[in-house]
């Protein structure tokens with residue numbers, strides 16, 4: 424076994440790239456990131472990229488807030504590379520049944536330092552003039568939030584990791600993890616040979632279940648297809664608009680900076696079982712029947728000026744969902760030397776900068792208050808029936824919030 428590495432990161436999405444970068448920054452020795460295809464081949468290639476701090480769980484809100492700060496200073500912080508971050512502001516709209524919940528969440532966020540305030544639906548409409556608000560009972564606004572480009576961010580993080588000494592190798596699938604006689608990580612096996620290492624970080628996203636199944640670690644991560652519809656706004660409304668999370672209709676929308684396009688994605692958990700695949704390898708960009716038309720109708724409902732607007736594009740991506748919609752970030756005591764950061768369930772992009780920072784500290788053995796924020800994402804929570812549970816939840820949004 425000629426080749427060796429101190430740490431092998433498996434998976435070149437935004438999470439793997441961020442972890443590799445932060446490890447390289449912390450001078451963790453020879454860090455090697457192996458990606459089976461191109462960077463951002465999975466969820467990170469198709470994500471809609473919304474960056475907000477609105478979470479019902481305080482730990483997630485804090486992580487999102489810290490990540491948001493990193494996005495605001497991305498270029499200075501990460502060697503001049505660009506994440507495509509566009510802080511266009513973020514509205515969350517709720518119906519009658521969620522008014523109290525929204526108020527409690529805003530009150531929970533403000534002491535964390537998050538710049539958020541309750542606004543009237545009229546105020547939201549003044550900012551986004553084509554919004555329909557007759558079914559909106561309350562709203563909140565985060566002026567510092569917005570969206571970024573997940574593929575651009577992944578490449579930026581990987582490029583920075585490379586500059587700091589990490590090696591990024593694409594078209595190199597890890598076929599399996601080899602263990603020594605005591606069951607500890609000994610090597611990763613690729614088509615071109617084995618690479619000896621004592622530390623592997625599994626960042627394979629929606630491939631998580633199949634990747635570690637041979638080790639007796641079948642991760643509860645379901646690959647699910649997520650659809651996106653893009654429509655062109657009429658000329659009178661061509662200016663970009665803030666991101667809108669619509670918890671009345673369970674969808675999210677964002678514009679494209681400098682383009683008259685609005686994108687919509689689904690946030691109704693009832694669809695997820697219908698759109699799940701047995702294996703992430705079965706994903707080929709397929710669109711399930713009817714959902715794109717449903718999304719189009721949801722968008723027209725919220726933005727009636729789009730009633731006769733052309734649909735510019737429909738597409739799909741894949742994400743890996745866990746039973747509580749939260750990631751699994753841990754050291755796997757079953758297999759000494761193996762760590763994981765998978766199952767980001769449709770909201771991992773916004774968390775990727777901070778997760779890379781904290782996970783690199785965790786792997787290198789640093790223990791501090793910030794690293795302990797990751798404790799709620801431990802692998803054993805599924806066996807212990809101790810899923811991540813926010814103190815307060817929206818009526819129909821499930822764990823996505």
Ligand SMILES: Cc1cc2nc3c(=O)[nH]c(=O)nc-3n(C[C@H](O)[C@H](O)[C@H](O)COP(=O)(O)OP(=O)(O)OC[C@H]3O[C@@H](n4cnc5c(N)ncnc54)[C@H](O)[C@@H]3O)c2cc1C
Pocket residue numbers: 433434435436437438439457458459460461462463464465466467468469470471472473474573595596597598626627628629630634649650651688739740741742764765766767768769770771772773774
């Ligand atoms: C349509 C859509 C909209 C989204 N919208 C948002 C949003 O608005 N905001 C937000 O925060 N998040 C959003 N997400 C979710 C977000 O994109 C993901 O949570 C995030 O990209 C996960 O990154 P990851 O690195 O964990 O996984 P991935 O990006 O899936 O990366 C995993 C990588 O591992 C590689 N891999 C797998 N097996 C192997 C192997 N054996 N060897 C080597 N490499 C391997 C894959 O090829 C892949 O590149 C969205 C996702 C989709 C699909």
